[in-house]
Amino acid sequence: MNDLTNQIERQQRRVEKTMVRLDLANKAKQINKLEEESMAADFWSDNRKAQTHMQQLTALREEVSTWQGIATQLNDLQGLAQLLEEEPDEEMQAEVAQAIPPIEQQIERLQFALMLSGEHDEKNAIISIHAGSGGVDAQDWAQMLQRMYLRWAERHRFRTEIYEYSEGDEAGLKSTTIEITGRYAYGYLRSEAGTHRLIRLSPFDAAHRRHTSFAKVEVLPDVEDTIEITIRPEDLDVDTYRSTGAGGQHVNKTDSAVRMRHIPTGIVVTCQNERSQIQNREVALKLLKARLYELEQKKREEETARLKGKHVQADFGTQIRSVIVHPYNIVKDHRTNHETSDTEGYLDGDVDPFIFAYLQEQAGGVITADEA
Structure with missing residues (x-):
């Protein structure tokens, strides 16, 4: 029974440390202030400003209530675990034990979001894909990437809209621009900016030889409502x-x-x-x-x-990831060394492991149960 109590207490310490890092006490004060401001008589006189205000209020409420809800759940479980130490009940013990993993998984997902703390990470993403060197194969590769990111967005229940699409000469596409709408869309996808390489047996080569093709991915935040840019x-x-x-x-x-x-x-x-x-x-x-x-x-x-005194490369010439489907199957990120042999799953939108590896490296890790 002590083991059950220890599991709960480790997660409680993890949540407490995270709530301190997030400064939820101060955010609760921000919520009160924003709620007071939203009650002003002229609040909706500037509709765009009011919408931005309400979006901020909603996001803060969601963040605070979510972590407070988890803390309450763990406190309730702790109370039950302590009661079971005094009056053992195998059925109740099994129920408490089954309730812990879903909470741990929720904490994992939320701590993943903590790695998305950049200035524009919460915003929508504008992703552009351009076929690079490799001829028709590169244009086909660009279209494969478009499908991959659309499938990725679908998995996250993000809304997508294709703003621009330039067809390839024989197949695929020369370029495309997509807006992906959803909280943290830019934070997730900024890890994808760079040059992507594909090595495969070309379906466009009569001799079916191995070809290498490239595509460039650009990822921008939708900053229209949050930054003042004057265009005459x-x-x-x-x-x-x-x-x-x-x-x-x-x-x-x-x-x-x-x-x-x-x-x-x-x-x-x-x-x-x-x-x-x-x-x-x-x-x-x-x-x-x-x-x-x-x-x-x-x-x-x-x-x-x-x-x-450091040199910065200003263009998008750096190769960040390679997909190889011949003579073997592998997807490898050259920045994090994360890799998988499931090329089919990756091209079908399973990009999260690569995104997570990049964000974790950039953020220097998150609070784990062992550290709590």
């Missing part, structure tokens, strides 16, 4: 054209697709998903803001690195 109308060069590729009945009937170029930086974004030119223009502006924010972040990082 005179700095924009906007073209309209007819959409191509997947997009429903409206595609190819009107010049609804929008291509937007930011003249000072040369950044180009496109959107062809929405039914109207106005909607596509709004989405293109959002994509442009995200890319301008990324550009500004790179400048800051390069300046910091220059002051520190």
